[in-house]
Amino acid sequence: MTRQPCDKLIALLRFDGSDRPRWYCDRQLQAYFTAAGYNLEEPEPTAVFLLQKFQSQPNHDDAQYWRRGLFCYLQETSWSVAMTLREKLGGMHQVSDCFQQACCLTNDPLKLLSKFKPERGTRLSTYAYRRIYDGVYAALVGVRKSDWGLLKHSGSRSLSAALKNQGYTEDRVRQICALVKLWQELADQTTAPDQALLAQVAKTYRQCCPDLPAVTPSEVKTLLHEAIDALRAYQQPQVVNPAEQRFWDTLEGGNTPWEATLKQEEQETLKRVFEMMKNAIAALDDTSRQVFCLYYCEQVSQQEIAQRLGFPKQYQVSRVLERIRGHLAKVLLAGLNQPTHPQRLKEVTVAINLWLKGGYKVLRASCQRCGRVGMAEHCRYEGAS
Incomplete structure (x- = not known):
């Protein structure tokens, strides 16, 4: 999905009630750039110039146009990041989820591009790609640190x-x-x-x-x-981040087809993922379910779990948890019609672990007996209230 060079500073992606976005032109922005004499045929040097002006004069009367031009320029990069992450995360998020998070980042170009140095010879879009990628990954999966x-x-x-x-x-x-x-x-x-x-x-x-x-x-x-x-x-409190204040609100002043599509996708994705997780957890054997509930719902350390349940060594608890996460990852990939090759399985397993650690309150709400998890046979999972 690409644009002509002359459109890269004035066109944005828009969702019209489907998964197929289209470009539309910000006519007000186009009129401003034309009247101000900016060269739209060379978007890269013009974008760099806009960034430098924005950095030096953030309170200028025309700063809103500079910001919107930079936002338009980074739309292709944001879309590329969204497509890449959608595949990398094994279908756990819609493309629009990833793209929306990217838009939240690019809406503040001063922060996103604060360390960009054009004299080093790097293209602005290339520099922004890694910054956007890391930011979206952190928002949807978790910080990329041990x-x-x-x-x-x-x-x-x-x-x-x-x-x-x-x-x-x-x-x-x-x-x-x-x-x-x-x-x-x-x-x-x-x-x-x-x-x-x-x-x-x-x-x-x-x-x-x-x-x-x-x-x-x-x-x-x-x-x-x-x-x-x-x-x-x-x-990372939940699988799909809640809707945030978006650039679209200020640009178009209210709910748009983008908003309706995104909210619907968020609800459907969260419902599907939670249902698959609930069923997969319910299918665990008693010992595995006991370990799962103690670790993720009650936030008990692995060492204490080993002592409570009579495991001779702590690493045995780690192995049980690893098997559980692998089981959940396979169930999710199968449910989302995604391939289960080793690399994809590893990536989804990491994502599941981060979500489980951050979403234990949701799990506890669906588990009738997590408060008394010592009796594994009494721990049954029901639908979320």
Whole structure:
């Protein structure tokens, strides 16, 4: 889906009640660029010039036109990212989901392109592609970092907000934030802490925070995991992100065919995915369902699950969870008519794990007996209320 060079600064994609978008021209923007003498036949250098003017004069009377021109210029890039991610994520999201998220990013070109340096010889669209790709991936799947890498680079403000969003008390938030800060200062690498480091964090914590409850090294690890889970849930709370304030609202002033199509797709996708997940979880054997509910619904650590259920080693719990995620991934791919080759299966398994960690409240709402999950035979999944 491409445009003529003269249209790349004035044309946008629009959904008209179907999955087939079409280009339409922003006539007001076209009239402005024509009157101002901008060269629409050479969109790349003109877009770079607009960005430089926007960066130097963000409050100029014409800044709204510069922003809209940049938004138009990045439409093809946004669509390309949407198509790529739709395939990469195994059909778990509609193309319009990915494209809508890309539009949210490109609607703020000053932030998206703040570090672009034209003197380095990189095309503006090429530079924007990776920025848009990473942003959309993070919005729909999760931050592309390991658990410990995410925790290592998290700020106290975002961590505090994530914990509060999960319902932690003020005292608990203070305790976890203090432990995370100490671990960040003492840890040299973004890997799981060993026993010696956990003991060091616990010891330093007792010395630095005498007014907070003391913790053992094993409790330190549990609380660090809780911080990771809270951050994941805060950044990716559900499969399909809720509708946000979009560029279309300001451009056309109200609901558009795009809005109706997107909302319908969101509802249908979420319903299908949840139904397939619910049925797949219900089909698990008693032990697997017990491990699943403890880990994802009750947020119990793998070490504690091993102790509760009598697993000799913690890694055995990890293997059970890995088998469960693989089972769910195969069910989803089959339900969405997607191939189950190893690479696709691996990608979907990662996405499922992130969603389960962030969506445990949804799961708990559908599980009648998660509050008393010790009796696996009593844990039955019903439809979401």
